[in-house]
Amino acid sequence: xxxxxxxxxxxxxxxxxxxxxxxxxxxxxxxxxxxxxxxxxxxxxxxxxxxxxxxxxxxxxxxxxxxxxxxxxxxxxxxxxxxxxxxxxxxxxxxxxxxxxxxxxxxxxxxxxxxxxxxxxxxxxxxxxxxxxxxxxxxxxxxxxxxxxxxxxxxxxxxxxxxxxxxxxxxxxxxxxxxxxxxxxxxxxxxxxxxxxxxxxxxxxxxxxxxxxxxxxxxxxxxxxxxxxxxxxxxxxxxxxxxxxxxxxxxxxxxxxxxxxxxxxxxxxxxxxxxxxxxxxxxxxxxxxxxxxxxxxxxxxxxxxxxxxxxxxxxxxxxxxxxxxxxxxxxxxxxxxxxxxxxxxxxxxxxxxxxxxxxxxxxxxxxxxxxxxxxxxxxxxxxxxx
Amino acid sequence: xxxxxxxxxxxxxxxxxxxxxxxxxxxxxxxxxxxxxxxxxxxxxxxxxxxxxxxxxxxxxxxxxxxxxxxxxxxxxxxxxxxxxxxxxxxxxxxxxxxxxxxxxxxxxxxxxxxxxxxxxxxxxxxxxxxxxxxxxxxxxxxxxxxxxxxxxxxxxxxxxxxxxxxxxxxxxxxxxxxxxxxxxxxxxxxxxxxxxxxxxxxxxxxxxxxxxxxxxxxxxxxxxxxxxxxxxxxxxxxxxxxxxxxxxxxxxxxxxxxxxxxxxxxxxxxxxxxxxxxxxxxxxxxxxxxxxxxxxxxxxxxxxxxxxxxxxxxxxxxxxxxxxxxxxxxxxxxxxxxxxxxxxxxxxxxxxxxxxxxxxxxxxxxxxxxxxxxxxxxxxxxxxx
Numbered sequence: 001x002x003x004x005x006x007x008x009x010x011x012x013x014x015x016x017x018x019x020x021x022x023x024x025x026x027x028x029x030x031x032x033x034x035x036x037x038x039x040x041x042x043x044x045x046x047x048x049x050x051x052x053x054x055x056x057x058x059x060x061x062x063x064x065x066x067x068x069x070x071x072x073x074x075x076x077x078x079x080x081x082x083x084x085x086x087x088x089x090x091x092x093x094x095x096x097x098x099x100x101x102x103x104x105x106x107x108x109x110x111x112x113x114x115x116x117x118x119x120x121x122x123x124x125x126x127x128x129x130x131x132x133x134x135x136x137x138x139x140x141x142x143x144x145x146x147x148x149x150x151x152x153x154x155x156x157x158x159x160x161x162x163x164x165x166x167x168x169x170x171x172x173x174x175x176x177x178x179x180x181x182x183x184x185x186x187x188x189x190x191x192x193x194x195x196x197x198x199x200x201x202x203x204x205x206x207x208x209x210x211x212x213x214x215x216x217x218x219x220x221x222x223x224x225x226x227x228x229x230x231x232x233x234x235x236x237x238x239x240x241x242x243x244x245x246x247x248x249x250x251x252x253x254x255x256x257x258x259x260x261x262x263x264x265x266x267x268x269x270x271x272x273x274x275x276x277x278x279x280x281x282x283x284x285x286x287x288x289x290x291x292x293x294x295x296x297x298x299x300x301x302x303x304x305x306x307x308x309x310x311x312x313x314x315x316x317x318x319x320x321x322x323x324x325x326x327x328x329x330x331x332x333x334x335x336x337x338x339x340x341x342x343x344x345x346x347x348x349x350x351x352x353x354x355x356x357x358x359x360x361x362x363x364x365x366x367x368x369x370x371x372x373x374x375x376x377x378x379x380x381x382x383x384x385x386x
Numbered sequence: 387x388x389x390x391x392x393x394x395x396x397x398x399x400x401x402x403x404x405x406x407x408x409x410x411x412x413x414x415x416x417x418x419x420x421x422x423x424x425x426x427x428x429x430x431x432x433x434x435x436x437x438x439x440x441x442x443x444x445x446x447x448x449x450x451x452x453x454x455x456x457x458x459x460x461x462x463x464x465x466x467x468x469x470x471x472x473x474x475x476x477x478x479x480x481x482x483x484x485x486x487x488x489x490x491x492x493x494x495x496x497x498x499x500x501x502x503x504x505x506x507x508x509x510x511x512x513x514x515x516x517x518x519x520x521x522x523x524x525x526x527x528x529x530x531x532x533x534x535x536x537x538x539x540x541x542x543x544x545x546x547x548x549x550x551x552x553x554x555x556x557x558x559x560x561x562x563x564x565x566x567x568x569x570x571x572x573x574x575x576x577x578x579x580x581x582x583x584x585x586x587x588x589x590x591x592x593x594x595x596x597x598x599x600x601x602x603x604x605x606x607x608x609x610x611x612x613x614x615x616x617x618x619x620x621x622x623x624x625x626x627x628x629x630x631x632x633x634x635x636x637x638x639x640x641x642x643x644x645x646x647x648x649x650x651x652x653x654x655x656x657x658x659x660x661x662x663x664x665x666x667x668x669x670x671x672x673x674x675x676x677x678x679x680x681x682x683x684x685x686x687x688x689x690x691x692x693x694x695x696x697x698x699x700x701x702x703x704x705x706x707x708x709x710x711x712x713x714x715x716x717x718x719x720x721x722x723x724x725x726x727x728x729x730x731x732x733x734x735x736x737x738x739x740x741x742x743x744x745x746x747x748x749x750x751x752x753x754x755x756x757x758x759x760x761x762x763x764x765x766x767x768x769x770x771x772x
Contacts, residue, residue: 143529166707167622169584169676170591170606177608179601182594183623183657185707186700198555205556208568215565220556222563224612234617236553237569271569290555314572321552321571 040068041155046129048151049121053077055084058135063088065139065149069131072121074099077113094120106374109367114260116269118240119368122247122254123375129158130251131244133295140202140296143223153293154197154244157227161191162287164232171226171291195250195286196277199242200224201297206239208267208314209307212300227291232282235324238274242295245277246286251376252336253280255368258361259309265357266309271317272361275324280339283329312355319354323347337369344369426454427541432515434537435507439463441470444521449474451525451535455517458507460485463499480506492760495753500646502655504626505754508633508640509761515544516637517630519681526588526682529609539679540583540630543613547577548673550618557677558613581636581672582663585628586610587683592625594653594700595693598686613677618668621710624660628681631663632672637762638722639666641754644747645695651743652695657703658747661710666725669715698741705740709733723755730755 048066050056051074059066063086071091075083079095099120100107110120115134122130131151140148160174165188173180173189180189205220230236245254253276256269281288327346333339344365351358434452436442437460445452449472457477461469465481485506486493496506501520508516517537526534546560551574559566559575566575591606616622631640639662642655667674713732719725730751737744 167616167620167676169586169622169625171610177604177606179591179593179597179604181623182592182597182625182653182696183660183703184594185703186596187704200555205565206568207565208570210572211565211568218563218565220563222611224557224610225608226610226612230553231617231620233619234553236555237567239555239568267568274569290553310568317569317571318573 041152041159042129043068045127046070046131046151046155047072047121047125047127049074049118049125049130049132050135051076051115051118051121051132052083052135053081054135056086056135058138059086059089061139064147065151069151070127072125074117074121076115076117092124094124102375103371106367106371109255109258109364109371111256111259111263111269112261114263114266114269115240116256116259119254119256119269119273122251123368123372125247126376128246128248129155129244130247130254132240133243134241134297136297136299137201137241137295138298140294142294143225148293148295150199150242150293150295151244153227154199157197157289157292158194158244158246160194162194162229162289163188163191164229164282164287165192167231168228171228172289175227192285192287193246193249194289195246195281196238196288197227197244198236198238198274198288198290199244199293199295200291201239201241202294204297204300206241206297209303209310210314212303212306216300216303223294224291227289230278230288230290233325235275235278235321236288236290238270238277238288240270240273241297242293243270249286250277250281250336252369252372253277253340255340255365258357258364263357264355265312265316267306268310268313268317271313275321276340276343279324279327279329279343280336283333283339284336312357316354320351323350337373340365340369427538427545428515429454431513432456432517432537432541433458433507433511433513435460435504435511435516435518436521437462437501437504437507437518438469438521439467440521442472442521444524445472445475447525450533451537455537456513458511460503460507462501462503478510480510488761489757492753492757495641495644495750495757497642497645497649497655498647500649500652500655501626502642502645505640505642505655505659508637509754509758511633512762514632514634515541515630516633516640518626519629520627520683522683522685523587523627523681524684526680528680529611534679534681536585536628536679536681537630539613540585543583543675543678544580544630544632546580548580548615548675549574549577550615550668550673551578553617554614558615558675561613578671578673579632579635580675581632581667582624582674583613583630584622584624584660584674584676585630585679585681586677587625587627588680590683590686592627592683595689595696596700598689598692602686602689609680610677613675616664616674616676619711621661621664621707622674622676624656624663624674626656626659627683628679629656635672636663636667636722638755638758639663639726641726641751644743644750649743650741651698651702653692654696654699654703657699661707662726662729665710665713665715665729666722669719669725670722698743702740706737709736723759726751726755 048069049072053076073093075095079097099110111117142148169181170178203219254273257272259266259269329339329342333342344362348362434455435458439462459479461481465483485496497503528534555567556564589605640659643658645652645655715725719728730748734748
């Protein structure tokens with residue numbers, strides 16, 4: 001338990017100094033800490049971002065795994081509501097008033113009344129890595145009955161390379177007991193840096209409203225013991241429920257779009273981010289992994305409400321996905337910001353015809369990058385401030 | 387056990403009539419049949435192709451699963467050696483003399499002293515589907531201890547659609563308990579026809595000689611409970627050890643190349659077929675699946691011998707794989723044969739520079755198609771003769 005000695009919880013971060021609503025709780029409960037792994041990986045290099053509208057009791061179950069890390073809580077909805085966080089967690093919390101104050105005229109690029117607001121947490125984080133999780137996600141068990149440390153698996157995924165240029169039939173070749181199979185080019189075995197680790201869900205699967213309506217009782221009980229790289233050129237549906245990424249590599253592309261309040265669409269925030277991120281990772285040569293870890297998704301959201309949020313997205317994605325599959329970014333775009341601005345232009349040009357919403361979204365993409373650069377002025381130095 | 391009544395083992399097939407070395411054994415052992423599934427899927431539409439140089443005792447373990455099906459055994463090496471097949475299996479057997487007699491001047495396109503000879507079995511089959519397996523592969527068990535009916539899983543893979551155009555994070559969406567996740571375009575949910583089902587291996591993984599040498603004791607113990615479609619545009623290393631395909635859809639592309647005796651390369655037969663098949667499947671809109679079923683691969687081949695066979699392939703694949711990734715087939719190529727002939731031209735043009743071997747291979751690719759068309763004259767009618 002040597003790491004306990006290194007936890008300096010008296011040190012105030014720059015952010016805590018600037019924003020009074022950030023709070024840090026000091027009470028560490030010995031009984032809970034006993035279960036904490038003795039060497040929390042990337043303890044000072046990773047933030048956990050949680051969007052919420054309720055008290056964060058779900059953290060109790062995650063205490064053994066999350067307590068060593070710093071949390072960034074993005075409170076959605078009514079800012080006057082007080083959200084309670086279990087004792088012993090180190091966190092900062094932002095409500096809509098904080099977002100408006102910090103971003104000023106750029107604040108409208110952050111969605112309201114939609115979990116898309118979570119990307120504000122990515123903006124204010126100063127860490128190299130981010131893990132984001134929904135507050136209805138609990139600790140899952142592997143087939144042996146052992147509780148899964150989802151964060152540890154995400155970190156492993158992010159710290160080992162990806163293989164987007166050729167498919168390995170035995171899945172992640174860097175995992176213990178696995179390797180590249182016969183016929184895998186040796187020149188590609190070094191892999192590339194991993195930008196994204198997309199985790200999955202046991203119990204309630206991440207279905208759209210029509211599928212929820214048709215299969216209300218379907219539960220995901222299949223534990224697939226694999227992590228794999230989504231090949232270059234292939235698009236995938238990225239879910240924000242259980243997601244980690246290298247913020248330094250890809251952060252500025254992790255914008256969750258304009259959703260929810262006063263927008264014609266919801267529940268496509270993570271999809272939008274996923275499409276943009278994948279195109280930019282493919283362009284810059286970074287990898288996107290999917291598979292392990294699983295979390296336990298406890299509660300299906302209301303399919304009727306979801307249908308109302310989704311119907312435009314279900315229609316639009318038939319044009320939007322082919323657009324992303326065809327996007328070409330110019331060689332001159334060598335940073336994520338440059339790629340993202342270029343992407344915003346193409347969104348306006350090509351998707352503006354699908355619906356005027358995409359013109360607004362293209363504007364917001366630019367605003368998001370401006371906000372990112374404003375809050376992360378030292379980013380281009382390539383070093384984490386954490 | 388109603389199917390037993392339908393097994394007409396007295397009926398001689400056309401092939402048995404033409405080729406005297408084909409034999410059918412009649413003794414069905416009641417004790418073994420008791421374990422046979424009551425409804426063997428595609429019994430009259432699938433051949434099992436086995437290349438071998440030894441007695442086929444390994445079939446005893448497969449009896450409950452394979453006995454209802456017809457076997458095509460391709461005997462490699464010395465044709466005067468007598469290969470014995472356990473009683474009760476319905477089979478035809480071809481040795482080198484048979485191959486030479488049947489193909490005449492085209493016989494050199496079939497490799498000798500290499501398991502690449504197996505593709506002769508694909509040529510003479512008259513069935514819609516083929517399953518091919520190595521004779522050092524045994525029945526594996528799933529994590530519950532149940533013996534895996536690999537053939538049944540392959541058939542399920544082939545009879546359900548593939549999803550090459552967009553990645554589904556919950557793997558095979560057609561499997562019970564799974565579906566397409568949120569954000570998956572509805573227009574793509576019908577999927578496409580599956581051409582190939584690539585199965586995996588527990589125990590001895592399919593490693594190249596360098597990896598075998600570096601990790602002599604590594605065993606694959608991880609049962610990954612998933613089937614997935616290799617996305618369009620992504621290449622993969624196809625292993626011929628445990629492989630099934632829709633012969634009617636893709637058969638003419640399943641050529642295992644020039645390997646072994648008097649060739650500068652071995653152990654790249656299945657890889658070659660895989661690269662060609664994938665390019666043509668992508669062009670024609672068919673799917674390639676990988677994952678389940680597992681077989682138990684019993685014995686690692688000699689890594690020193692393998693190194694001698696592989697070293698050119700290991701070097702050449704650094705050019706060959708980028709070639710296949712860049713290949714474009716013309717719109718006018720609408721049949722597998724047309725695609726394959728076009729591919730042979732590009733192989734000659736682009737890979738002939740890598741080594742003169744590829745000119746020989748390009749010639750053999752053309753010969754293979756001529757042989758295919760000669761032995762399968764009615765194929766273009768689109769109906770199986772089985």
